[in-house]
Amino acid sequence: MRDRTASVRSRTLRLIRERGQVSRGEIGQVFGMDKKGVSLAVERLLDEGLVSVSGHRDSRVGRRSETLSINGAYGVSLGVDIGATHVIGVLSDMAGVVLDRASWDIRPGLPIELILEQMRAISSKLLSSRLVSSKHVSGRSSLPGARGSAVSAGVCVPGFVQPDAGVSLVAENIPGWKNVPVRDVLQRELGIPVSVEDSSRALAAAELWLGAARGVHDFIAVDLGYGIGMGMYCDGSLYRGGSWKAGEIGHTVAVPGGLPCACGGNGCLETIASGKAIARDARMGIQEGRSDLLRDLTKGSANAVTAQDVAVAAGMGDPFSIGLLDAAGSAVGIALANAAAVLDPSLIVLGGGLAAARSPYLHALATSWERHLMPALRAEMKLVVSGLGVDGSARGIALMAAQSMVEQGTAAAS
């Protein structure tokens, strides 16, 4: 859902966010604006304190040309990532610099009310810590117009969302999670505007603005965790699909007629290659006595074994765990090769816990991806692991919220 009529102000701000540093000349070039038009747009952003002069770049004619960046000190933004196994909160400045973070692991199946309680608690904690650091935040700016007082917040949940209503419609991997009005819940708690998005799309935004996808117009970001999701940018814009449901690579069919999936289908990629599936297979393996190491690592509580335990065991050379991760990663490689043949992204970024664990899963994934990708696509396409660790989605939703607040002019001074 692309906004054809986005204002010059919003588009200029997005360009600066995407490129990190931009000269006035570049702005004019990209939007086909003359010097005067650029000047008007830039002066407004400078006056508002949204951007700052970040340096100078030597232009071709030998003169030094001013470069502009997002003014981080304009305010702070909170991002909360709710998953089946975690609630992660990040407080960043408006340019994405992390000021504080907090995360809580949760057991899959935790009652929804308790998850929302975690969300509220983590949000309040981070925003109150901001009071301590706000002096520091303001202190970073010596700009006229920089207010340092804007506050925005965003929540991302893996699954279908309705961003305009602020509702998380379904999260297949959080039992019972349906039509949860996360925006209202958090807005009541904090009294500031709250954005809502799918976690994989928030990850993709983070990769564009802060990570490996800076300057890349066509890329996909894959969230490899308890579930598997995907966010994508097409021609420089976040793509959400015809009914906001794009990116369900976890529910592409890996094994026709295979195991039943939480989504109601059969043989989905998530049934064999997600953290959830790996944990399920590990549990069975322990019960069947196929891995003493895994049994010892989980100290008899085989029911609570996680994909992270399997990665640890694999790192210690456990053949059963290596085999499990190898099979799972290979399946993801095929699904990604297929998505890549359809979409032709310039870049694929792997995020989430399973990517961060750097286990045999990753190696098998990359090998399988390369083997199954159409040969003509192999030369130009890149596959990389996210440098944002497990905080990518939280950092991404924080900046999406910041951008949305500014574009909608709903900045809340606190």
Added chain:
Amino acid sequence: MRDRTASVRSRTLRLIRERGQVSRGEIGQVFGMDKKGVSLAVERLLDEGLVSVSGHRDSRVGRRSETLSINGAYGVSLGVDIGATHVIGVLSDMAGVVLDRASWDIRPGLPIELILEQMRAISSKLLSSRLVSSKHVSGRSSLPGARGSAVSAGVCVPGFVQPDAGVSLVAENIPGWKNVPVRDVLQRELGIPVSVEDSSRALAAAELWLGAARGVHDFIAVDLGYGIGMGMYCDGSLYRGGSWKAGEIGHTVAVPGGLPCACGGNGCLETIASGKAIARDARMGIQEGRSDLLRDLTKGSANAVTAQDVAVAAGMGDPFSIGLLDAAGSAVGIALANAAAVLDPSLIVLGGGLAAARSPYLHALATSWERHLMPALRAEMKLVVSGLGVDGSARGIALMAAQSMVEQGTAAAS
């Protein structure tokens, strides 16, 4: 590769083309323009003869509001679709109304020089027939400014193209077809500007402007023929991918480690579900004596059996042929369910010879697609057969060429 700086003129023209009929009010609404801005843009298009007043629509306040359409009589456009088994040419007016057509079936493996010769011959033939009908074309218009003399042309080839250079880089299913400068070849022949695109993208454009996808922002068009390709619109714009190679659903993996494919990979969808694969399996079936009907239909020339023959035999109840088409269609259904889970299109249009044949292939495809599509996506997504028959790609490239000529201001008066 979206053009962020497309002029108001181009965007307005595209909107009219997409919607068929548009009121001034709608134009203002879509682009956020005031009455005066709309008026300027529309007057210019009317003066140039590119659009015409097509009727009046009752507006809500009871006044009648003028509607605008593409002025077909502005000129003619030629579209040529080169495939592994055909060269199809269509001459249409600027609004897409077909004035003449010609098609030649060719044997897979025909030398490239002969294919290009067919292209030149078909193009000259259609453009000279236009001289006969041009009086008729001009006669349809009573508009000031309508010139009726503009001529554009386009060629589409299945595979990788470089539209800006007018080169068809690779067509896997046309042996030896590499870096063919189709634009130069045809431009030399005709002396008018020539556009070049991938056939599946041309089909998608035809579905948007003339077919089932009118008014749909997010859809995919699948070309099911000797090869299998896909074109897609994302958020209302044709999407070509990061290196112009998007849409290779025919080279997604259907059978890991399966048969070698012309692309250099293994087990691609095309190796089991394309017209080429069906013909190969039919040939083997005849040789193995598994279908007397198919043997009789091909009158002993089993080597020349085509997927169309198999569709005919299936229509006559031949179990072997039915089984073949059923397996092939089912495989396409899974690949399409997977592409749909990733992209979330509102609509999937099935074009090409295998769709037009209405054989068990189609039924198996639809059944398999619905069974393997993520359940949450089933309610809103539509799967339809193209109403444009086998001429979809040729009609699409004709209009893409017309649009491109007008946008680049390279209209050639003939």
